[in-house]
Amino acid sequence: MSALTESITVGRLEADPYPIYGRLRxxxxxxxxxxxxxxxxTRWDDVRHVLTSPESYTTTNDASPLxxxxxxxxxxxxxxxxxxxxxKAVGDRFRQETAPAVTAHARxxxxxxxxxxxxxxxxxxxxxYFEPVxxxxxxxxxxxxxxDGVDTATLTRWSTGLTAALYNPTKxxxxxxxxxxxSGAMDRTLTPHLARLLDQPDDSPLSALVHAAGPADDxxxxxxxxxxxxxxxxxxxxxxxxxxxxxLHALLxxxxxxxxxxxxxxxxxxxxxxxxxxxxxxxxxxRLTTKPLVLGGQELPAxxxxxxxxASANRDEAAFPAADRFDLLRARTTTPxxxxxxxxxCLAAHVVPAIVEGALRQLLERFPELHLEQDVRPYGWKFRxxxxxxxxxxxxxxxxx
Numbered sequence: 001m002s003a004l005t006e007s008i009t010v011g012r013l014e015a016d017p018y019p020i021y022g023r024l025r026x027x028x029x030x031x032x033x034x035x036x037x038x039x040x041x042t043r044w045d046d047v048r049h050v051l052t053s054p055e056s057y058t059t060t061n062d063a064s065p066l067x068x069x070x071x072x073x074x075x076x077x078x079x080x081x082x083x084x085x086x087x088k089a090v091g092d093r094f095r096q097e098t099a100p101a102v103t104a105h106a107r108x109x110x111x112x113x114x115x116x117x118x119x120x121x122x123x124x125x126x127x128x129y130f131e132p133v134x135x136x137x138x139x140x141x142x143x144x145x146x147x148d149g150v151d152t153a154t155l156t157r158w159s160t161g162l163t164a165a166l167y168n169p170t171k172x173x174x175x176x177x178x179x180x181x182x183s184g185a186m187d188r189t190l191t192p193h194l195a196r197l198l199d200q201p202d203d204s205p206l207s208a209l210v211h212a213a214g215p216a217d218d219x220x221x222x223x224x225x226x227x228x229x230x231x232x233x234x235x236x237x238x239x240x241x242x243x244x245x246x247x248l249h250a251l252l253x254x255x256x257x258x259x260x261x262x263x264x265x266x267x268x269x270x271x272x273x274x275x276x277x278x279x280x281x282x283x284x285x286x287r288l289t290t291k292p293l294v295l296g297g298q299e300l301p302a303x304x305x306x307x308x309x310x311a312s313a314n315r316d317e318a319a320f321p322a323a324d325r326f327d328l329l330r331a332r333t334t335t336p337x338x339x340x341x342x343x344x345x346c347l348a349a350h351v352v353p354a355i356v357e358g359a360l361r362q363l364l365e366r367f368p369e370l371h372l373e374q375d376v377r378p379y380g381w382k383f384r385x386x387x388x389x390x391x392x393x394x395x396x397x398x399x400x401x
Contacts, residue, residue: 018324030046059344065169069231122373125248148189280314283309
């Protein structure tokens with residue numbers, strides 16, 4: 001432990017982790033950080049290695065908040081054959097070929113949401129647009145929109161409660177109470193639907209999950225692992241909205257980039273790519289070492305908690321020249337790690353950009369003169385997002401004429 005790592009606090013990381021990451025990459029690329037209780041990994045090569053070496057770094061951690069509130073059977077907590085079977089069951093729903101249909105659906109949802117704002121000249125786009133579009137599209141993707149008792153407001157409430165619980169390593173206090181309540185509510189709401197699918201399968205993703213391979217002597221495994229995996233997915237249904245909000249904020253705070261996009265709407269795909277790299281909401285993930293090993297010159301024992309810093313890797317100059325610059329014209333020679341890599345790559349890695357593109361394209365076509373109404377900034381390090389995004393869309397130059 002060094003003076004640098006001792007000086008790192010959760011508060012400093014939450015406010016702006018990037019200067020800290022820059023120092024760690026230069027001085028201690030694999031560092032034990034007492035404030036977060038993990039070995040923080042900050043260089044591109046090391047982060048990529050951790051994500052793609054399941055024999056050395058596992059996601060299985062039955063004591064984690066994820067297992068506590070979602071259930072240890074969730075797909076992220078599995079390795080080997082069970083993990084592969086769960087992913088295979090829903091793979092078709094999330095393959096790259098589905099992206100155009102996802103974008104079209106997101107645009108349809110977005111158009112309806114923007115119609116509700118048509119008589120106004122400002123809004124909080126996080127609460128009133130990006131999160132609802134994200135949640136409603138995710139609900140359609142997962143097949144949750146067919147479950148009695150699940151609507152956009154309910155799914156948003158569940159997601160909010162689970163996210164707070166997963167971000168609470170003490171597993172105590174108000175976040176614990178809320179997380180446990182959400183887990184129970186999802187169990188009561190979803191179990192009857194899943195039990196029906198066990199006997200009467202259909203072509204929905206929920207049915208595919210229920211029938212994913214499990215223990216031959218445990219017929220209830222399908223329902224339990226589906227509940228656990230759907231809880232995990234529910235915690236993430238707002239993340240495409242967070243990414244869209246972070247990306248729009250980056251554009252609005254870099255006016256030359258927004259001007260370039262307005263001049264050439266074809267750059268939206270580049271804006272989504274750069275948003276995924278520069279402003280992704282998931283900043284770090286968790287792993288445990290499976291054996292004693294050496295990483296970045298540091299000796300780590302078996303069972304050591306490791307936090308691959310995805311957000312830091314995406315700002316590593318070794319992978320992205322001028323990495324701290326938000327640049328729509330950046331050469332796309334390297335894929336950011338924001339949506340994971342390897343065995344545990346995000347299930348929705350191909351559809352998240354499609355949701356973001358649909359939401360942003362519909363918004364910018366409807367209201368091309370967007371501007372920030374307050375100085376707001378993203379916050380957080382494990383999850384980095386905007387709580388609010390107050391914008392206006394009245395043409396201020398015309399109004400002042």
